[in-house]
Amino acid sequence: MSKHPLERVELTNMCAVINSDSRTVLVQKRIKSWKGIAFPGGHVEAGESIVLSTIREIKEETGLEIQNLKLCGIKDWYETKENKRYMVFLYQTSDYCGQLLEETSEGRVFWTPIDTLSEQSLSDGFIEMAEMMLDQRHSSEFFYEIENKVWNKKFY
Numbered sequence: 001m002s003k004h005p006l007e008r009v010e011l012t013n014m015c016a017v018i019n020s021d022s023r024t025v026l027v028q029k030r031i032k033s034w035k036g037i038a039f040p041g042g043h044v045e046a047g048e049s050i051v052l053s054t055i056r057e058i059k060e061e062t063g064l065e066i067q068n069l070k071l072c073g074i075k076d077w078y079e080t081k082e083n084k085r086y087m088v089f090l091y092q093t094s095d096y097c098g099q100l101l102e103e104t105s106e107g108r109v110f111w112t113p114i115d116t117l118s119e120q121s122l123s124d125g126f127i128e129m130a131e132m133m134l135d136q137r138h139s140s141e142f143f144y145e146i147e148n149k150v151w152n153k154k155f156y
Helices: 050-062 114-119 126-133
Strands: 008-019 024-030 036-038 041-043 065-067 070-079 084-093 095-097 107-113 141-147 150-155
Touching: 008 050, 008 126, 024 050, 024 114, 036 126, 041 050, 050 065, 050 084, 070 126, 084 126, 107 114, 114 126, 126 141
Parallel strands: 008 084, 070 141
Antiparallel strands: 008 024, 008 041, 024 036, 024 107, 065 095, 070 084, 141 150
16 A cells, blocks of 8 residues: 555636726626636647636636736645545636626626625635635635534734
8 A cells, every 4th residue: 555645636726907097807606516706718629738728618608818827826725535636727827818608507607896895705715715816815725624513714
């Protein structure tokens, strides 16, 4: 038996698409899972590049084509019962083009002022991710450490 048994990992992504001129950011009012307002993103497919998966997810969920992504950090946690780590790669970009969709099966998509983002009905735990992605927090990892069924937020 290996000293370091492998754990299963679920890889996901999220991207803050920023309009620098209007100081707005693209959000999605999620209706399927993790309900509330958050940045668009999704799962990395088997064998897919993490960056290319982010580009694909943004296109599917917003209609926009993005490029020149900047990695802002990672959010992750470990689920003991499932022996699985869940990882979210957090990106931002101001380089986009295309026709914005109004809504997809994931929810309504719209621009919102960066300065008032925290005042909206955000998805649970999203504000810390948004702060990392919008350069308001200079941590590289947002980790949920679970101790006695309590989720403690750690920034590294």
